[in-house]
Amino acid sequence: MHERDLAPLVCPETRQPLRLDAAERAAGGEIVRGRLIGGARPYPIESGIPSFVSAAKAQDQTVRSFAQKWAKHGYYLRQTGRFYRQWYLDRYGFGDGGALGELLARCRLVLDAGTGTGRDAQLFAELSRAQVVAVDTAWDALTAARADVPSERVLFVHADIDALPFADELFDFVSCDQVIHHLPDPRASFERLARKLKPGGQICCYVYRKKSAIREHVDDYVRERLSALDIDEALKICEGFTLLGRAFARLGATVEIEEDIPVLGIRRGRYDVQRFLHYNVLKCFWNDELDFFTNNIVNFDWYHPRHCFRFEPAEYRAWFERGWTIEHWDEQEAGLSCRARKV
Numbered sequence: 001m002h003e004r005d006l007a008p009l010v011c012p013e014t015r016q017p018l019r020l021d022a023a024e025r026a027a028g029g030e031i032v033r034g035r036l037i038g039g040a041r042p043y044p045i046e047s048g049i050p051s052f053v054s055a056a057k058a059q060d061q062t063v064r065s066f067a068q069k070w071a072k073h074g075y076y077l078r079q080t081g082r083f084y085r086q087w088y089l090d091r092y093g094f095g096d097g098g099a100l101g102e103l104l105a106r107c108r109l110v111l112d113a114g115t116g117t118g119r120d121a122q123l124f125a126e127l128s129r130a131q132v133v134a135v136d137t138a139w140d141a142l143t144a145a146r147a148d149v150p151s152e153r154v155l156f157v158h159a160d161i162d163a164l165p166f167a168d169e170l171f172d173f174v175s176c177d178q179v180i181h182h183l184p185d186p187r188a189s190f191e192r193l194a195r196k197l198k199p200g201g202q203i204c205c206y207v208y209r210k211k212s213a214i215r216e217h218v219d220d221y222v223r224e225r226l227s228a229l230d231i232d233e234a235l236k237i238c239e240g241f242t243l244l245g246r247a248f249a250r251l252g253a254t255v256e257i258e259e260d261i262p263v264l265g266i267r268r269g270r271y272d273v274q275r276f277l278h279y280n281v282l283k284c285f286w287n288d289e290l291d292f293f294t295n296n297i298v299n300f301d302w303y304h305p306r307h308c309f310r311f312e313p314a315e316y317r318a319w320f321e322r323g324w325t326i327e328h329w330d331e332q333e334a335g336l337s338c339r340a341r342k343v
Contacts, residue, residue, distance in 0.1 A: 001031050001048045005155045008109065008133060008170060011039025012052050012163040018043065043165075049142050051158035052165045061227060062182050062305040063137045068231040069301070070117070070141035083289075085123055088177060091337035092204045093328030097127060103202060104128030107172035111135065113161050113193055114179030118145030118154065125151035130172070135159045161189055168195045174203045178335070181207045181309045190319055197342050202327060206337045210310040212265040212280040219283065219302070219310075227306040234304045235296060241303075242296040245286030248274035279333045311336065 009018050016039050023034035023045070036043040036050055044051050057063060094100040100123075104110065107130040112121040115134035118141075124132045132154045136142050142156045159165055161176070161183060174197045176190075183189040186207065197203055210216060226234045253273045260268050266280055278284050285298040302308070316336045320326050323343050330337040 001045070001050065001155055002029060002152075003031065005131075006036070008131075008155075008167075009036065009050060009157070009165050010167055011043075012159070012165040013040040015167065018165075047143055047146065049139075049146060049156050049158055050165075051139070052163070053137050053139075053158050053160055054163075057137065057160050057163075058139075062307040065227070065231070065305045066116075066182075067138040067140055069297070069304075070138050070144060084119060088120060088123070091206065091330045091332070092339045093330070097123075101127040104130055104173060107201075109133065109171045111166075111171040111174045111196060113164075113174060113176040115145060115156070116141050118142075118149040118156070120175055120177060121145070121154050122149045122151065124173075124175070125149075125153050129153070131155065133157060133166075133171075135161065135164065137161075161193055164193070164196060166196055169198045171196050172198055172201045174201065176203070176205045177337075178206050180205060181311075182305055182307050184307055186309050186311075187319060194323075194342065199342050202339060202341050204337070204339045206335050207316050208308065208310040209331070209333065209335050210265075210312050211333075214264060214281050215279065215283075216265075216310070218281065219308075222282070222303050223306070223308060226303045229304075231300075231304070235300050238296050238299045238303060241282065241284045241299045242286065242292065244282075245274055245278065245284035245295070245299075246292075248277055248284070249286045249288065 003020060006018065006020060010016060011018060018036040018038045021035050021037045023031050026032045030048060031045060032048055034045045036045065089095060089097055089100060104124060104127050107128060110124050110130045110132045112124065112132060112134045115121050115136045118134055121132050121134035134154055135157045137160055139158055142158055146156050174193065176193060180186045180189055190205065194203065226237060251273055254270055255273050255276055256270050257266060257268045274286060283299055283302045286295050313331055313336055320338060320340045324340040325343060326338060326340045328339040
């Protein structure tokens with residue numbers, strides 16, 4: 001980070017502006033190490049990343065789950081980056097990216113809340129001239145992303161979405177994709193995040209969708225047991241789900257459900273057998289275009305984090321009833337995506 005990057009940062013507790021102290025710089029003046037003072041406590045800068053995550057938050061099981069995943073297995077999203085980029089554009093109604101570029105052209109500051117490996121932050125930087133602030137609680141994700149994302153207009157910040165170090169109504173565009181359902185109180189976190197967006201600005205936010213009654217029961221049953229395990233134990237157990245998904249996918253068979261079963265939340269229609277099991281019985285993800293390890297990480301990513309909330313479409317849409325105009329709405333089996341303008 002450079003000294004000019006300090007401008008958006010404030011103390012998350014007092015909202016006071018911060019100043020740089022005891023900085024170590026690299027060639028060209030980039031700040032490599034130091035601390036920010038002027039708030040409730042000093043905030044360290046390591047590897048060019050300012051850190052605002054408390055020790056207590058860092059020990060949260062869900063935070064540690066993602067941190068451990070990125071520390072050991074961060075490559076998998078880089079491997080699947082092209083797929084996820086287009087999936088993002090489709091879900092939020094941006095098509096081939098032109099519409100997103102038009103939106104970002106009017107933006108000065110963009111927030112990627114829960115950046116992971118920085119995939120979306122890089123996309124926003126490529127399509128605009130805006131300063132992109134990429135936030136995550138997983139330190140290992142940020143250090144990997146900082147090494148992989150080439151744009152100097154992306155500032156990585158180690159921070160908690162529930163305690164962001166930014167003033168209210170600061171950002172022109174906010175993205176929080178596949179993240180907020182992993183927080184202890186997603187609706188309250190959304191309200192706090194929304195306060196960082198300027199009136200007239202747009203937000204993109206995705207949440208997991210509730211599945212059938214059987215799938216919901218199995219999800220809770222497995223998560224209760226896997227979330228207590230370390231990452232290697234959980235990954236090993238998830239191999240069983242991944243092998244099951246692969247076995248059913250290789251059948252290449254379909255099944256016809258002739259009538260809705262409302263009490264179970266199962267809808268009539270013709271399904272690929274593996275997809276039917278995946279969405280109605282248990283998470284057993286399999287995609288032939290990905291290697292076994294990557295498929296297994298997708299299943300682990302679902303079962304290991306303790307916080308993993310799911311929502312009905314009407315329940316999620318209610319978040320945008322007051323103070324928002326919905327610009328694009330997308331419902332899929334896996335989740336719900338909404339792009340909305342703040343009134």
